[in-house]
Amino acid sequence: MVVGIDIGGTFTDLVSCESGTLLAVKVPSTPSDYSEGFSEALDSARSDDAKIESIVHATTIATNALIQRKGARIGLITTEGFKDVLSLRRRDRRQSYGIETAFAPLIPREMRREVRERSSPSEVLKAVEPDDVLTVADGLFKDGAQAILVAFLHSVTCPENERIALSALRARFPGRFVFASHQISDEPTEFERFSTGAASAYVAPLVSEYIDGIVDSTMATQDLQIVTSDGGLVDVQTAKSNPVRTALxxxxxxxxxxxxxxxxxxxxxxxxxxxxxxxxxxxxxxxxxxxxxxxxxxxxxxxxxxxxxxxxxxxxxGGSIVSVSSVGKVEVGPEGVGADPGPACYGKQGHCATVADADLVLGRISSTLRLPSGSRSLDVDAARKTIRERVAAPVGVSVEEAAGLIVATxxxxxxxxxxxxxxxxxxxxxxxxxxxxxxxxxxxxxxxxxxxxxxxxxxxxxxxxxxxxxxLLTSERTSVSTSHLFALDSSALSAVEAILADHTEAIATEDAVVSHSVDVLAEGSHRTVTVRLAAEDGVDSLMTRAREGLLEVNDRLAVTRVLSVATRSPRRDLEEVVPRVEVSDYLEPTTRGIFFESQELECAIIDRGSLGAGSQGEGPCVIEEPGATTVCPPGFVWRVGDLSMLFLERKR
Structure with a gap:
């Protein structure tokens, strides 16, 4: 049995579909230790007659750590004179007005150290001394560094000095988290590469501990793959070596x-x-x-x-927090209540009004929430009380009107x-x-x-x-890139073709489709445009498509990077993992009052499990299934199509 597990900020979901039979589990996420929710979901899926052979895991561990700034204390070893690259950034500002703007790099200035080394884009000008690297690393670890990033100028096209430094660090500090920027990102520009390397080092201890935890607790070493931000799959060791790839x-x-x-x-x-x-x-x-x-x-x-x-x-x-500004404006998010305590309607002493509370007050979701692994009672009175105190009273409207404002916002x-x-x-x-x-x-x-x-x-x-x-439908990917900087003109197309041929030879397999892209830069700009090469066009359309994507009107273009990606066929195709829906006996719809634009309408509540292909109807109504509720307002019609898909369409 192959299972897919997705850990979100509120729920942890598990799905498996073998021979058309669906297994679905939804349990609350455990922010204090996300591996606990992972293990609980997996334990719920285990049975005596079903062996779990493979796990495909999507996770937001790295994302949450970066956004909430809950990662490790890390150090930077960089080229002499360039330790402030992370602070200088680009010329953009968080706020348009004001002399100062709050910004804190992931690596504080006191944790950035310099060594004497220098490279041009094509050759080493001054070799780095391993002893210099080890001396500053000793100081960083003594100052509390849990991970160290080595990031030198021009290391993407000339990585020798970073390799020397990394080798020395791994020999002196085996088992420690040490990274080289050119292995994290092949971005030539230093700020973006330094930032990416810092992000990967920042979450590395947390991600590594998490992955080791789920492997130990579930004994999932046989085949645990992690979904990457590009929709591919990597093994556990690859995910730990560059955890920022799992950010999305x-x-x-x-x-x-x-x-x-x-x-x-x-x-x-x-x-x-x-x-x-x-x-x-x-x-x-x-x-x-x-x-x-x-x-x-x-x-x-x-x-x-x-x-x-x-x-x-x-x-x-659904768990986004609702507030009222000083001028009486209803605002939603970006902060959320998470799985614990959750929305007020969860009955876990949550005191913040949320979107889920508003949906419940309006009748859009049921007070008995159906989940794949059971049901959950929602407290309507708690939701109404919180919205009354937090939103309705400050704005001067009824509870239902306040809930409508929340949903509209x-x-x-x-x-x-x-x-x-x-x-x-x-x-x-x-x-x-x-x-x-x-x-x-x-x-x-x-x-x-x-x-x-x-x-x-x-x-x-x-x-x-x-x-x-x-x-379950993602697939393994292998990529290779070559960073160059040369003028893009008609004579350069043959050079691009040669690079693409080398890439294809290096990564192509019988069951993989190879795609190519080229990063192009206009003179006077530091932002590149990525041009995807269509198989039928090859490089012939490169210059035309590059000019279409660049906002700068400039005749002089340059190639900065050529990327090739080999995507293997998924081990499971759509037919294998789509469940064969067994339509249950038709149940006469119940009804409840639902508010649409401040007007309460008596609406049919339909069980999605009783709808076969070709079923159709019109709103207003609600179609419920374990784990989700579909609201079909007045002015919409609905139908069930291929793959048991539910379609809603506005009346014409």
Whole structure:
């Protein structure tokens, strides 16, 4: 049996599907030690007649540590004169106004040390002395460093000095966390590479301890693979050696699952929206393949220069905290209550109003929350009390009106995030399919689509566990890159072709598809544009596509990096992991009052398990399943299609 496990800020999900039979488990996450939730989910899945052979694991451990600044104390060894690279950053500012702006690099200045060494992009100008490196490392460890990053200038194209330093450190300090920046990121520019290396070192002790913990407690050494930020898979040792590659692990698994489903149903243009208990993750897909990026900032001044899916994340989930500003404006997030204490309606002494409390007050979710592994009673009175005190009274409205304001605010925040992505990519999303999942995604999908002018929504079965399921469709990837800096003109195309040929020979296998991309820089700019090379065009379209992507009008372009990725075929295809839905006996829908735009309507409550292919109806209604609730407002119709997908469509 192969299982997928996704750990979120609120719940830990496990999914397995063998021979069409679905096994689903959802347990509360354990922030004090996430491996406990992992073990609990796995124990719930074990049985005498089912042996777990492989585990695909998506995790947000690295992400949470970076965003919450709960990583290790680390030291930096760098080129003489350049220890302030992390503080100087680029010229962007967190705030537009004010002389000072708060910013704290992951490595404080007192933990940055310099050694005499120097390289040009092509050769060593001054060799580093191992004794110098060991002397400053001794000082850093005495000052409390739990990990050390070696980051020298030009080490991507000339890594000899970093290799010498790393070798000396590993010989002197076996078992310690020591890293070289060129092994973490192949980004030539020093700030982005230093930042990425710092992020990886910062989370390394935590991620290593976590992985060792789940391996020890579950004895999962036989085949435990970790989902990476680009939707690929790596083994345990690779994840520990460069943990920043797992920064968007959970969201990437969900997007990859959405890609597989949308490919099957013939919808290559879609917006993947994952709303869970803590965050809202969105990816805009235009041509069937989720886009990659290397220019992601997890936080201000913290760029991460490794390949990752182009996913935007904001703090807008079911557990996002609601507040009222000094001018009476309702605000949602980015902070959340997490799994403990959770929303007020969980009855665990939570005193903050949340989105989930508002959904409960409005009747959008049931007071008996159905989960794959049981049910949970929600306290309506506690939700009403908290919203009355925290929102309704300060604003001067009723509890129901306050709950409506909360829902409208969070849905507008999510819609605005999608608008910004679409504007940046120059895409009209009204022609896209909104693919919604996560425990809270189907509740708010219709509101988001209405705000964006999107007419059709798709909700997968078991939407609340979709990222865990999506992990089962990820595949192993091998990449190779070559960093160069040469002028891009017609005479340079042959050089690019030669590099691509060398890359293909190095990583191609019979069961892998090789893709290529080239990073291009315009004169006078420090930001590159990544050009994906279509197989049918080769390098012939490189110059044209590079100019289309660059905002600067400049005739002089340069190649900075050539990347090739070999993606193996997934060990499981869609047909293997899609559950064969056994339609239960039809149950006459119950009803309850649900508020839409301050008006309470009596709505049908439909069990999704009783809906077979071809079933259809119209809103207002609610369609419930274990782990997720789909709200179909007035003005929408619904139907069940292929793969038991639930589609919502605005009436025309």
């Amino acid at each position: 692990s959970g969201p990437a698994a969900g997007v990859w699952g959405a890609r597989a489903v949308c490919d099957r149903i013939g919808r290559p243009a879609f917006v993947a929206c994952d709303m869970g208990g803590t965050s809202f993750d969105v990816c805009l897909v235009r041509e069937g393949t989720p886009p990659l990026t290397r220019s992601r900032e997890l936080d201000f001044g913290m760029p991460i220069a490794v390949e990752m899916l182009d996913i935007a994340t904001i703090g807008a989930g 969070v849905e507008e925040r999510m819609a605005d995030q999608i608008r910004q992505m679409a504007l940046h990519k120059r895409v009209d999303v009204t022609s896209h399919l909104l693919f919604a999942y996560g425990g809270a995604g189907p509740v708010h999908a219709a509101g988001i689509s209405a705000a964006l002018g999107i007419d059709e929504i798709a909700i997968p079965p078991n939407a609340g566990l979709f990222s865990a399921w999506g992990g």
